[in-house]
Amino acid sequence: MRFLGIDLGWTSGPSGLCCLVWNGQTLVLMDLDRRQPLADILAWVDTWAPVGQPAGIAVDAPTIIPNPTGMRLPDRLTHQYFRSYHAGCYPANQGRPFAQRTVGFGQALLARQFRHGIDIQPRSPDRWQIEVFPHPAVVHLFNLPRILKYKKGALAERRQELAKLRDLLWQLQQTEPPLVLTELPAIPLNGSSLKVVEDQLDALVCAYVAAYWWYWGPQKNQVLGNEETGYIVVPQRRLLQSST
Numbered sequence: 629m630r631f632l633g634i635d636l637g638w639t640s641g642p643s644g645l646c647c648l649v650w651n652g653q654t655l656v657l658m659d660l661d662r663r664q665p666l667a668d669i670l671a672w673v674d675t676w677a678p679v680g681q682p683a684g685i686a687v688d689a690p691t692i693i694p695n696p697t698g699m700r701l702p703d704r705l706t707h708q709y710f711r712s713y714h715a716g717c718y719p720a721n722q723g724r725p726f727a728q729r730t731v732g733f734g735q736a737l738l739a740r741q742f743r744h745g746i747d748i749q750p751r752s753p754d755r756w757q758i759e760v761f762p763h764p765a766v767v768h769l770f771n772l773p774r775i776l777k778y779k780k781g782a783l784a785e786r787r788q789e790l791a792k793l794r795d796l797l798w799q800l801q802q803t804e805p806p807l808v809l810t811e812l813p814a815i816p817l818n819g820s821s822l823k824v825v826e827d828q829l830d831a832l833v834c835a836y837v838a839a840y841w842w843y844w845g846p847q848k849n850q851v852l853g854n855e856e857t858g859y860i861v862v863p864q865r866r867l868l869q870s871s872t
Contacts, residue, residue, distance in 0.1 A: 633835025636689035638726035644827030646835040655807040682753035686760040686838035690720035691734025692858040702853035715763040750845035762833040768865040
């Protein structure tokens with residue numbers, strides 16, 4: 629089983645890409661990339677998860693947008709459940725400039741036999757896609773009081789927050805399912821290079837959430853919404869044992 633994480637550029641920006649493989653005991657990081665044209669992103673998907681290969685894809689983007697205006701149900705639920713974490717997501721409707729691109733990407737995955745995977749049999753070979761949201765996922769996986777604010781603000785603050793995310797990701801080696809890591813990108817000094825690493829680490833979070841959903845299913849995950857309204861899969865808060 630393979631797990632692809634895609635931090636999709638909602639308009640025309642590059643997308644972070646990550647591939648994890650389950651070897652029967654652990655997850656192994658196989659690829660961490662960043663590409664821009666949708667054709668290149670889909671070619672990457674076809675390389676790591678060709679038709680017939682069991683795989684789950686987690687996309688950080690609204691791939692189902694049924695509402696002409698306003699806010700989707702899953703968007704409202706993120707504000708309801710995660711407001712205290714500063715993790716309400718950006719509202720999506722069909723009038724937004726990104727809608728055609730993000731929905732079209734979900735449809736391109738459907739054409740590659742990735743059904744929407746809000747109903748799965750945990751730990752079974754399958755082929756599906758889900759929408760995810762890295763901010764609350766990181767808060768819950770690492771039991772944080774709020775999101776890590778590495779997307780906005782002064783460069784020094786963004787670097788510091790992204791470094792915190794990088795450090796936390798190493799802890800996934802002790803989480804179930806465990807993720808084996810040998811290296812992660814260094815945190816660069818300049819803003820453009822920082823954005824590259826940000827996209828890649830977000831993609832790694834997405835891929836791990838896909839694996840977490842496959843491994844645990846609804847037992848340890850929330851599904852906000854449904855296939856008609858749009859939905860977001862978020863790991864439930866995982867309380868870490870104290871070291872004292």
